[in-house]
Amino acid sequence: MNKRELYERKFGARAPAIVEAMTATFAEMGETYSIGGNVGDTFDSHRLLAYAESLDDDYATQNALVEELFKDYFTREKCVSDRDVLLAAAQAVGLQDAAMVLDDPTAFADTVEDQKRAFAGRHQIRGVPYFIIDGKYHLSGAQPPDILAEAIEEAIGVA
Numbered sequence: 001m002n003k004r005e006l007y008e009r010k011f012g013a014r015a016p017a018i019v020e021a022m023t024a025t026f027a028e029m030g031e032t033y034s035i036g037g038n039v040g041d042t043f044d045s046h047r048l049l050a051y052a053e054s055l056d057d058d059y060a061t062q063n064a065l066v067e068e069l070f071k072d073y074f075t076r077e078k079c080v081s082d083r084d085v086l087l088a089a090a091q092a093v094g095l096q097d098a099a100m101v102l103d104d105p106t107a108f109a110d111t112v113e114d115q116k117r118a119f120a121g122r123h124q125i126r127g128v129p130y131f132i133i134d135g136k137y138h139l140s141g142a143q144p145p146d147i148l149a150e151a152i153e154e155a156i157g158v159a
Helices: 003-028 043-053 060-074 083-092 098-103 109-123 145-156
Strands: 130-133 137-140
Touching (some): 083 098, 137 145
C-alpha cells in the first residue's frame, strides 16, 4: 500500500498536519522526510532486528540497523518489508547472515512475538514509533528532537 494512502486512511483530516509536523522535525535533524513509497508487513524487519540484538550486549548492531531502516522508510521512500531493502540495510551496517535469517521464516519469530506481547501489553502500545527510555520514560508518536533529547538526558542523569 502507498504510504500517503495509508496515512490518509489512518489519520483522516489530521494527515496533512501530521506530515507537516514530521517534515519540520526531520528538517531540524538535517533530514528530508518523505511521504512517498510503500508500506508493508514489517515482521521480517523485526526478525532481523531481533537477530541483530542477539549479537552484542550494547545493542550497537541493532541500533545501527534500526537507524538504517528508519532512514530507508522515512527519507529514502523504501519499503522495509522488501527483502532486498532489508539485505541492503544489513549489509550497510555489517550484519552478517541476514539472508539466512530471512530465508528461515521461524528464525527469531518467537522472539519477536514474545517481545510484541510483552511490550504492547505492559505498556498499552497502539502504534509506532513508541520510545521506552531506561524503562521509565515513555514517548508515543513522532516527537521533536528536543523532547527526545530531554528524555534521554533525564534518563542518564544529565538534565
